[in-house]
Amino acid sequence: MTRETRTWTLLVGLSALSTLLALLLPDLTGIGLWLAGAALLALAFAKARLILADYLGLAAARPWLAGFTGVLALLMSLWLVLLLVA
Secondary structure (H helix, E strand, O other), X not given: OOHHHHHHHHHHHHHHHHHHHHHHHHHOOHHHHHHHHHHHHHHHHHHHXXXXXXXXXXXXXXXXXXXXXXXXXXXXXXXXXXXXXX
């Protein structure tokens, strides 16, 4: 299996998990809603990291990958704080 095929398979699986979780969101309240939101953000982070590393080829340019991963982590952290405050 090539790296692109493996990445595509992982992206499909992560997208399926995101969809399943999003379908459960209307029934959740309280801490369950916060945990589901945090899980959706984590899944989005994982998918973005896979795309950056394998499809955009940043796995070969480690400093760039680290920079983009840092920016992604910062954005996801900000959105997580906004989710918890809302």
